[in-house]
Amino acid sequence: MTTQIVQGDTFLGYPATTLKSLLTSWSRGKHDAIWLASVRSLNLSVGACAAFLDECHQRGFFEIRQPAERPAEGSGTDDWLVLSVRGLAIMTASTRKRVPKARAERLLSSIITNATALSSDPRAPVFVRKIWVFGSYIDESKGDLGLLDVAFDYHWRMSPEFYGNVHSYLDETYPGTVPNLPEPPVHEHWLEKAIFGGRRSPSVSTNRIAELLTLYCPCRLVFDSERGGEITPEDYTHHPDTTALPPANFQSLVMPELNDISETFEPTTASVFVRDALRYPAVYLYASQDDLPHGLLPYFDGIQLDGRRSFAACIVARGTLRPRACFLVDRSVECEELLWRYTMRIRLVHLGRRNTVEGWYPKALGSVFGTLFNADMLRLADRRSKLSVTPTIELESSFCERSARIDYLVSSMQTHTDDPDLSLPDQYKFAIRVLCDGVQEWEYTASEESEEDNNESWLAR
Numbered sequence: 001m002t003t004q005i006v007q008g009d010t011f012l013g014y015p016a017t018t019l020k021s022l023l024t025s026w027s028r029g030k031h032d033a034i035w036l037a038s039v040r041s042l043n044l045s046v047g048a049c050a051a052f053l054d055e056c057h058q059r060g061f062f063e064i065r066q067p068a069e070r071p072a073e074g075s076g077t078d079d080w081l082v083l084s085v086r087g088l089a090i091m092t093a094s095t096r097k098r099v100p101k102a103r104a105e106r107l108l109s110s111i112i113t114n115a116t117a118l119s120s121d122p123r124a125p126v127f128v129r130k131i132w133v134f135g136s137y138i139d140e141s142k143g144d145l146g147l148l149d150v151a152f153d154y155h156w157r158m159s160p161e162f163y164g165n166v167h168s169y170l171d172e173t174y175p176g177t178v179p180n181l182p183e184p185p186v187h188e189h190w191l192e193k194a195i196f197g198g199r200r201s202p203s204v205s206t207n208r209i210a211e212l213l214t215l216y217c218p219c220r221l222v223f224d225s226e227r228g229g230e231i232t233p234e235d236y237t238h239h240p241d242t243t244a245l246p247p248a249n250f251q252s253l254v255m256p257e258l259n260d261i262s263e264t265f266e267p268t269t270a271s272v273f274v275r276d277a278l279r280y281p282a283v284y285l286y287a288s289q290d291d292l293p294h295g296l297l298p299y300f301d302g303i304q305l306d307g308r309r310s311f312a313a314c315i316v317a318r319g320t321l322r323p324r325a326c327f328l329v330d331r332s333v334e335c336e337e338l339l340w341r342y343t344m345r346i347r348l349v350h351l352g353r354r355n356t357v358e359g360w361y362p363k364a365l366g367s368v369f370g371t372l373f374n375a376d377m378l379r380l381a382d383r384r385s386k387l388s389v390t391p392t393i394e395l396e397s398s399f400c401e402r403s404a405r406i407d408y409l410v411s412s413m414q415t416h417t418d419d420p421d422l423s424l425p426d427q428y429k430f431a432i433r434v435l436c437d438g439v440q441e442w443e444y445t446a447s448e449e450s451e452e453d454n455n456e457s458w459l460a461r
Contacts, residue, residue, distance in 0.1 A: 003093040003255040004146050011258045012051055012382045013425035016090075018042065019258070022052055023061065023091040027083055033272050033371060046367075047374025047416070047423040051382075054268040054375065059260060061087030089253040094146040099203045104137055104148040107201055111150065112222060116229040118194050123173050126191055129153040131223035132212055138220045138235065147205040151212035151219075152195070213242050261386045267331040268375040270311040273368060282324075283364045286312040299326045299350045313368065315361045325357050326350040327403060329369065331376070335391070342380060342395040344373055348403040362409040370416025373397060374423040381428035396435040410436070418442060 009016035025039050033050035036042060044052070056062055063084040083091060115128040130153040136145030170190055192200055200206065212219060221234045270285045286292050287307025292300060300312055309332070315325040326349050334341045346369060373395065380393050397413060404410055417434060418441055424432075433443040 003089045003253050004098065005090075005093045005095045005255070007095075009258060012048070012055060012378060013385065013428050014044075014048075016093075016258055017095055018044070019052065019056075020090055020093055020095075022049070023056070023083065023087055026053075027091060031081070033375075045374065045423045046371045048378055050268055050272045050371050050375035051378040051423075053272045055379065056087065057269070057272075058262065058266075059086070059256065060084055061090065061256075063087075085253060086256045089255050090258075092253065093255060094205075096147070096202060098144040098146055099148065100144050101137070101142070103203065104145055107148055107204055108133060108137075108150070108222065110197065111195060111204075112230050114195050114197050115152075115223055119225045119229065124194070125169070126154055126156050126194070127225070128195075128223070129155065129225050130209075130221060132209070132219050132221055132239065134212065134215070134217055134219040138218060148203055149205045149207065151207040151209050153209040154191075212239050215239075216242055259386060261383060265333050265335070265380065265383055267308045267333070268372050268379065269307040270313075270329075270368075270372065271307050272372075272375070282316050282318045283361055283368075284314045284316060285368065286314070293321045295321055296323055296326065299323065300328065303328060313365055315357050315365070322352075323350055324352040325361075325406070327365065331372075333380070338391050340380060340384070340391050340393045342376060342393070343398060344369065344376075344396070345398045345400075346403050346409075347400045348406070351402065357406065359408045362406050363412040366409045366412025366414075367416055369397070370413040373413070373417050377432065377434075378423050378428070381424060381432065385428060390431060392431040392433060394433045394435065396438070398437055404437070414441065 005016045005020060011019040021039075021042055022036060022044070025036055025042065030036050030039065033046050033053055036049040036053070037044055037046040042049070061084055062081050064081060112131065115131060118124050118126065119128045132151040132153070133149060134151065135147070135149035136142050137148055139145075174190070174194075192206075196204070216238045219236050219239055221236070222231065223229060224231050269287060271287045273285055286296070286305060288305050289297070289300065292305075292312065296312070296314060303310065305311055310328065310330045313327040313329060314323055316323055328347045328349050330345045330347070332343050332345075377393070377395055380395075384391065384393065397417065399410055414436060417436075429444050431444060434441045
């Protein structure tokens with residue numbers, strides 16, 4: 001079942017392993033570009049994370065799925081954004097060389113031997129009930145596999161006193177097996193030592209039985225403690241207790257094409273920002289008229305909001321939805337043979353009675369505008385690369401006279417757009433020009449084939 005990332009695979013100009021890591025972080029709750037940029041191992045800017053998220057949405061790596069048990073009425077949304085089968089295939093993909101099936105058989109035999117010894121040891125704090133294998137290993141048509149996918153059904157059988165004195169028990173019964181770790185890791189560390197006889201082979205992917213139950217996939221039972229341990233392998237079309245989708249809706253994990261390109265370019269949706277991630281309780285983005293509170297509708301009357309070509313950004317009074325400042329953001333792209341023009345226009349459509357707002361709120365909006373600007377820059381540079389063309393990409397931010405007078409709004413956006421190194425991989429740093437209200441901010445002048453150091457071609461303001 002393991003999919004494979006091949007060396008040299010890229011996504012938005014970055015190694016495909018970066019996409020794999022980003023989807024892993026996303027699956028663990030970091031659903032917003034700001035949160036993802038805080039993951040040090042990704043080493044991506046907020047703009048790059050926004051570009052990644054938007055591309056993932058457009059390519060179907062996420063999907064809306066209803067939970068198995070619908071929430072009570074009034075408790076919130078019934079639908080949840082989750083990784084699709086395509087996204088799951090990327091997140092679980094292996095980056096290692098494929099494993100010959102003969103080696104996988106030896107690894108599985110060793111696991112079964114250790115599990116048999118473990119389950120027959122009355123001192124052991126864990127009891128292995130069953131061992132299942134799934135994925136490529138049970139596909140007779142394949143001579144190798146990405147990883148040996150194994151699922152363990154086990155339970156801890158020690159008395160409650162064990163959990164209060166886990167280190168002492170393991171030190172006395174299995175001296176030198178585990179280090180002095182906090183209690184939750186020490187359980188898993190000891191189990192891994194007991195099952196794999198030391199360090200787990202990187203060719204083995206371990207799963208809990210609960211994870212197998214979420215997959216409607218063929219699997220094989222190879223160990224059953226109630227029948228003495230190792231048994232003659234029994235194949236199933238799916239785990240008997242699976243909670244996954246029925247066969248009609250099941251899709252096998254297949255690595256999707258990472259370099260697909262859409263017919264037309266659409267700017268990055270403002271929806272890549274999860275509401276709470278803005279960290280400012282009075283700052284709101286609206287991607288459609290349906291999202292707008294009733295009190296804001298008059299300021300956007302007759303304006304079509306789609307979240308991409310246009311969206312609304314509002315600062316409201318804390319604790320209410322009374323608008324203090326409302327902005328309309330329009331974005332357009334014009335592509336000619338030698339020049340691609342991208343423009344982000346920011347227009348103030350309402351300003352409250354005070355005729356000003358506190359500086360930290362415009363700063364927040366400026367950072368959002370700059371993030372979306374950078375995301376579009378990366379996606380345009382990636383599109384240029386995939387089409388194998390070399391036009392100059394010109395990106396301009398434009399503020400109406402009233403919005404330009406809002407303290408910190410323009411300067412905050414410029415702090416995000418004046419350093420392209422944060423959002424662009426090296427191979428895309430050529431023939432890009434950034435302007436603000438007609439004034440050039442910086443430019444990459446080197447051509448793609450130039451041997452000059454790209455950093456020297458960045459002309460600072």
